[in-house]
Every structure is written in structure tokens, then in C-alpha cells.
Amino acid sequence: MNLNRKKREKQRYKEEILKASEKIFARKGFHDTTIQDIAKEAEFSVGYIYNFFKSKEDLYKSLTIHKFDVLINILKNIYLSKNTPKQKLINIIDSLLNIFENDTDFIRIYVRETRGQTWNVKKFLEKDFIKNQKEGQKYITSIIQDGIKQKLFIKANPVDLMLSITGILNAFIIYWIENSISLSLREKSKIIQDILFKGIELKGVK
Numbered sequence: 001m002n003l004n005r006k007k008r009e010k011q012r013y014k015e016e017i018l019k020a021s022e023k024i025f026a027r028k029g030f031h032d033t034t035i036q037d038i039a040k041e042a043e044f045s046v047g048y049i050y051n052f053f054k055s056k057e058d059l060y061k062s063l064t065i066h067k068f069d070v071l072i073n074i075l076k077n078i079y080l081s082k083n084t085p086k087q088k089l090i091n092i093i094d095s096l097l098n099i100f101e102n103d104t105d106f107i108r109i110y111v112r113e114t115r116g117q118t119w120n121v122k123k124f125l126e127k128d129f130i131k132n133q134k135e136g137q138k139y140i141t142s143i144i145q146d147g148i149k150q151k152l153f154i155k156a157n158p159v160d161l162m163l164s165i166t167g168i169l170n171a172f173i174i175y176w177i178e179n180s181i182s183l184s185l186r187e188k189s190k191i192i193q194d195i196l197f198k199g200i201e202l203k204g205v206k
Contacts, residue, residue: 026105085147
């Protein structure tokens with residue numbers, strides 16, 4: 001077996017462990033999950049998992065950072081696209097709703113992170129989580145700034161508008177997962193867009 005093949009195989013095993021850990025962390029939460037649980041789900045020995053991750057905390061951190069990196073790359077690619085600022089925001093809404101609906105294990109982890117974890121978990125995640133959060137907010141804020149400059153959006157503090165958009169999105173996502181809604185999360189894209197771009201006040205009403 002050549003070196004490149006060994007590297008690919010090792011990477012595949014690592015991804016299998018991360019996938020298994022995602023299922024267990026989403027189902028049981030961080031504190032109730034053990035390395036033994038993850039090893040059983042991944043069908044590896046406990047010792048083999050320690051070849052990739054030095055602790056449960058390290059595994060959890062690797063998983064969440066990897067997932068948030070994927071989200072950040074999506075936001076970055078949308079920001080760098082040639083679409084109009086409005087279309088970019090629509091694409092962000094559609095992409096995030098689609099990702100979360102197709103990855104229910106990660107959405108449960110996401111809800112735990114955005115709704116707050118115990119201090120022990122926050123302690124080893126906080127720095128990376130805040131870094132990713134700020135980077136994602138930066139891309140959305142930049143899109144809004146472009147829209148304001150082009151006179152497509154109202155003249156307001158771009159950060160305030162960004163917080164409003166992400167707040168609405170997070171509220172829909174959290175409500176959907178916590179209430180086990182059977183309807184598609186993606187179907188909420190239209191109402192979110194209407195709230196953002198049209199508001200809730202009927203035209204002509206004083």
C-alpha cells in the first residue's frame with residue numbers, strides 16, 4: 001500500500017469517526033456521550049479512535065469546527081458571487097435552510113451551540129466558535145453594505161440589519177428542531193424573504 005493510499009484510508013476512517021460522533025452527540029449531548037459510545041457506532045476500537053483524537057473534547061471540537069467551516073465557506077462563496085445583494089441574501093437563506101434540513105444531527109448540535117452550553121463545553125469551543133460566527137456575520141454585513149451603497153436596501157446600520165436577518169433565521173431553525181415540525185424547513189424560505197424584503201405591515205394601512 002503506497003503512502004497516498006494510506007493517507008486517503010486514514011482520512012476516510014477519520015471521517016467515519018466524525019460521522020458517528022455527530023449522531024451520538026446529537027442524540028445524547030456532550031456530557032452523556034462517551035468515547036465507547038462513539039467507538040461502537042463507528043465500529044472501531046476505543047484505542048483506534050484515540051489515534052485520531054486525544055479526548056472526547058478534541059473530537060467534539062473537531063466536529064463542530066468542521067461543520068461551521070463548511071457553513072462559512074458557503075457564505076464566502078455566495079458573497080464572492082456576481083449576484084445582486086438581494087439575490088445573495090436569498091441564496092444564503094435557501095442554502096442554510098437546505099443544509100440544516102438535510103443534516104438533522106448537526107442541527108441539534110447547532111441548536112445547543114447557539115442556545116448555550118455548559119461552561120466546560122464553552123471553554124474549549126468558545127474561541128473557535130466566536131471566530132467562525134464573526135466571519136459569517138462579516139460576509140452577511142458586507143452584502144448588506146453593498147446593497148445600501150447601490151440603494152437597494154434601506155439606509156440603516158448594516159450590523160443591525162445583519163443581526164435581524166440572522167436572528168430570524170435562527171428562530172425558524174430552532175423552532176423547527178425543538179418542536180419536531182414535520183413540514184419542510186426549506187418551505188419557510190418564502191415567508192422569511194417576505195418578512196425581510198416586504199415587512200409585515202399591509203400597504204396603505206396607517
